[in-house]
Amino acid sequence: MLNQQLMVKASWFYHVEGLTQAQIADRMLLTRRRVNELLAAALQQGIVRVSFNSPLADSVEMEAELCRRHGLTDVVIVPTPNDKAQMPLVLGRAAAMFLDQMVHAGKVQSLGVGWGATLRETAHQLTPTNSADIKVHSMMGGLTRGSEVNTFEIVRRFAKRLNAECHYLAAPIYADDPASRDTIIAQSVFAALLRDAVDVNVCLLSVGDVTQESLQVRYGLPTRTEISELVGAGAVGDLLGRYLDQDGCEIDHPLNRQVISPELEEYRNIPCRIIASGGFNKRQIIRACLANDLVDVLVTDSETASWLLM
Amino acid sequence: MLNQQLMVKASWFYHVEGLTQAQIADRMLLTRRRVNELLAAALQQGIVRVSFNSPLADSVEMEAELCRRHGLTDVVIVPTPNDKAQMPLVLGRAAAMFLDQMVHAGKVQSLGVGWGATLRETAHQLTPTNSADIKVHSMMGGLTRGSEVNTFEIVRRFAKRLNAECHYLAAPIYADDPASRDTIIAQSVFAALLRDAVDVNVCLLSVGDVTQESLQVRYGLPTRTEISELVGAGAVGDLLGRYLDQDGCEIDHPLNRQVISPELEEYRNIPCRIIASGGFNKRQIIRACLANDLVDVLVTDSETASWLLM
DNA sequence: AGCTGTAAGTTACATATGTTACGCCGATGT
DNA sequence: ACATCGGCGTAACATATGTAACTTACAGCT
Numbered sequence: 001m002l003n004q005q006l007m008v009k010a011s012w013f014y015h016v017e018g019l020t021q022a023q024i025a026d027r028m029l030l031t032r033r034r035v036n037e038l039l040a041a042a043l044q045q046g047i048v049r050v051s052f053n054s055p056l057a058d059s060v061e062m063e064a065e066l067c068r069r070h071g072l073t074d075v076v077i078v079p080t081p082n083d084k085a086q087m088p089l090v091l092g093r094a095a096a097m098f099l100d101q102m103v104h105a106g107k108v109q110s111l112g113v114g115w116g117a118t119l120r121e122t123a124h125q126l127t128p129t130n131s132a133d134i135k136v137h138s139m140m141g142g143l144t145r146g147s148e149v150n151t152f153e154i155v156r157r158f159a160k161r162l163n164a165e166c167h168y169l170a171a172p173i174y175a176d177d178p179a180s181r182d183t184i185i186a187q188s189v190f191a192a193l194l195r196d197a198v199d200v201n202v203c204l205l206s207v208g209d210v211t212q213e214s215l216q217v218r219y220g221l222p223t224r225t226e227i228s229e230l231v232g233a234g235a236v237g238d239l240l241g242r243y244l245d246q247d248g249c250e251i252d253h254p255l256n257r258q259v260i261s262p263e264l265e266e267y268r269n270i271p272c273r274i275i276a277s278g279g280f281n282k283r284q285i286i287r288a289c290l291a292n293d294l295v296d297v298l299v300t301d302s303e304t305a306s307w308l309l310m
Numbered sequence: 311m312l313n314q315q316l317m318v319k320a321s322w323f324y325h326v327e328g329l330t331q332a333q334i335a336d337r338m339l340l341t342r343r344r345v346n347e348l349l350a351a352a353l354q355q356g357i358v359r360v361s362f363n364s365p366l367a368d369s370v371e372m373e374a375e376l377c378r379r380h381g382l383t384d385v386v387i388v389p390t391p392n393d394k395a396q397m398p399l400v401l402g403r404a405a406a407m408f409l410d411q412m413v414h415a416g417k418v419q420s421l422g423v424g425w426g427a428t429l430r431e432t433a434h435q436l437t438p439t440n441s442a443d444i445k446v447h448s449m450m451g452g453l454t455r456g457s458e459v460n461t462f463e464i465v466r467r468f469a470k471r472l473n474a475e476c477h478y479l480a481a482p483i484y485a486d487d488p489a490s491r492d493t494i495i496a497q498s499v500f501a502a503l504l505r506d507a508v509d510v511n512v513c514l515l516s517v518g519d520v521t522q523e524s525l526q527v528r529y530g531l532p533t534r535t536e537i538s539e540l541v542g543a544g545a546v547g548d549l550l551g552r553y554l555d556q557d558g559c560e561i562d563h564p565l566n567r568q569v570i571s572p573e574l575e576e577y578r579n580i581p582c583r584i585i586a587s588g589g590f591n592k593r594q595i596i597r598a599c600l601a602n603d604l605v606d607v608l609v610t611d612s613e614t615a616s617w618l619l620m
Numbered sequence: 621a622g623c624t625g626t627a628a629g630t631t632a633c634a635t636a637t638g639t640t641a642c643g644c645c646g647a648t649g650t
Numbered sequence: 651a652c653a654t655c656g657g658c659g660t661a662a663c664a665t666a667t668g669t670a671a672c673t674t675a676c677a678g679c680t
Contacts, residue, residue, distance in 0.1 A: 004364065005366050008367050008369075012370040012371065012374060015360040020665085020667090022665095033630090034629085036667070040668085048360050049361055050358050051358065052318060053356055054318050056315050063319070104339070105339045332637095342636095342637090343660090
């Protein structure tokens with residue numbers, strides 16, 4: 001009746017038969033403390049182990065690991081959909097559920113939102129609330145060309161769902177040239193808008209990639225800008241219209257000096273920054289955001305998560 | 311973020327990251343109660359399960375099952391030794407450890423013992439104690455022929471180990487014939503001895519088989535008794551010198567009317583009846599004892615246990 | 621023999637856990 | 651629209667758990 005034997009036996013009584021430690025102590029003629037030690041030791045030595053019997057377990061493990069590695073508050077991983085057109089849908093649903101919880105728990109006073117198919121879906125999936133005095137701010141200017149996923153459209157949807165005040169960022173995303181941008185943001189009305197945009201306690205954004213599939217590329221960029229130029233300058237994608245390199249730093253390109261959106265350093269101060277993005281094209285830019293600590297909560301798909309952990 | 315998802319996640323935090331339920335509730339924006347439910351549900355639905363990673367686990371499982379099926383207080387299973395000559399040694403050691411614990415816990419006031427190689431080994435392995443006023447009683451009469459495992463020898467060893475009073479049952483195991491037996495046990499001195507033998511609160515016996523290897527056959531039986539007669543009468547082995555059929559009932563044979571040992575119905579009243587026996591030959595008689603509720607604690611080997619559970 | 625260090629038991633206590641009671645809210649059905 | 655009902659959150663509680671402080675017992679050493 002060695003120690004090993006005792007550990008297994010105590011563990012059996014505890015985990016299988018559901019006895020309490022005191023009962024086990026009685027039954028095995030030991031002290032309760034001894035039983036306590038045996039159980040802890042059995043767990044620690046792997047004599048008994050808890051195993052997860054669920055396909056979701058991998059996700060949870062990856063979530064924990066991503067949190068740990070990048071100091072994130074939370075990670076939500078959804079199964080990668082077979083049809084990649086479903087990606088915004090599933091990510092949107094997951095982001096909506098996450099946001100729902102935060103709203104419900106009263107953690108959201110003011111919400112900054114970006115744009116894109118994922119956010120559009122998020123707004124759609126949000127459960128309506130009328131509990132709190134939430135303010136919703138657009139964090140990016142609006143497109144000058146039409147699109148089914150305009151920033152104005154997005155922020156309005158969020159506000160409607162949340163019965164919230166709706167604040168538009170009434171400006172184009174990009175000025176025609178750096179000098180023009182500087183002139184514009186020097187105007188107090190725009191300066192105030194940009195200030196308000198980052199004066200939120202929660203924000204929900206997605207990131208853009210640098211392929212032809214990017215909405216930004218299709219609808220957002222000034223007409224004469226070529227995506228290849230940006231890639232050539234090291235861009236792996238954009239956050240808030242600002243193109244970032246693989247370290248998450250803004251690339252040196254005129255476009256980044258034309259953008260009308262909060263400075264990254266301002267953005268950094270937002271207490272809870274949620275980024276919802278996934279899929280092959282977004283891998284690089286997501287990693288860049290993680291690398292430069294531009295995220296607190298990541299909502300992504302399992303394949304991307306797995307790649308991020310490689 | 312379905313219920314399944316939540317269960318896995320909560321379980322992960324709890325079992326892998328070691329958070330408390332309250333911490334998980336905070337982190338997942340749920341109530342502590344909800345987390346509690348999730349964890350219970352995850353366990354119950356097998357989403358997480360505790361698995362035993364030890365060769366001893368099988369034994370423990372069988373112990374539990376034997377307890378359950380036969381209403382035993384305890385079962386100790388030792389690995390079946392490759393060399394069957396080792397059987398008394400390992401069983402003896404296990405029985406000794408078990409008895410040690412009982413003695414140490416003050417559960418043993420008076421101990422009745424039988425005889426055999428296993429008990430001899432048990433006495434040998436017992437750790438010496440001088441704590442309590444224990445009395446040791448032999449529960450069977452002594453052999454009339456010499457043997458290295460005499461009942462007197464056994465009880466003396468036990469008493470010495472335990473620093474206990476030693477009470478012999480000064481009589482032969484078998485009288486020459488039933489009438490003689492009746493005459494003997496009518497004598498008050500023998501009646502008292504038999505009464506004392508069962509007036510113990512713990513007893514430790516082993517059982518005998520009906521093969522030529524049996525000690526009883528070799529040394530105990532009256533010279534003119536043939537084992538084949540007993541087998542013919544349905545015997546599968548003996549307890550306290552009384553031959554039992556497969557249901558644990560005494561067979562109808564003169565030998566059972568010659569035996570000088572406590573009646574089974576008296577024996578039944580002993581609060582804690584430990585039987586230590588194992589090996590192929592003893593299977594049937596062990597099962598018989600279990601069937602007729604003649605055991606509270608069984609010490610046996612894993613192959614026998616496995617067979618008993620078939 | 622007496623001393624001393626270690627290991628184990630005992631007690632006590634701060635947390636953690638599982639469960640109950642109760643009340644709010646939203647859904648359902650008339 | 652109103653009443654009923656079930657689910658969920660809150661709070662409270664009785665247990666169970668994990669630890670620390672203290673005591674006792676034992677074994678080895680001088």
